[in-house]
Amino acid sequence: MSIELNHTIVHASDRDVTAAFLTDVLGLPEAPVYGPFRVVELGNGVSLDIVAHPGPVTVQHYAFLVGDDEFDAIHARILERGLSFWADPFHRQEGVINRNDGGRGLYWSDPDGHNLEIITVPYGG
Structure with a gap:
């Protein structure tokens, strides 16, 4: 069996607000409750x-x-x-989409300041 990432825990000041923010902006289904968690399925x-x-x-x-269509939809939301949103992880180029590695990318923040990123091509092309 290969090694794959299954899940990660994201700390939030308000679990429900953060989960709703992520599913809303990313266009994902509502995150169900599992124990103390809201589970955002990718x-x-x-x-x-x-x-x-x-x-x-x-x-x-x-x-x-994300694919190009998902990028456009997320950017629109x-x-x-x-x-x-910014073109860079240091939030210096506001309102700009980057064209790194022949794709598109951008960064934005969630309610707790987590640095979120969407890219259409993995790093290194």
């Missing part, structure tokens, strides 16, 4: 298990590989919601 069988975390949330980075 297309490749990996899930983001959102859990309420007491105290400050340590900001993490989550990157999503980001614009519709008035969310800021």
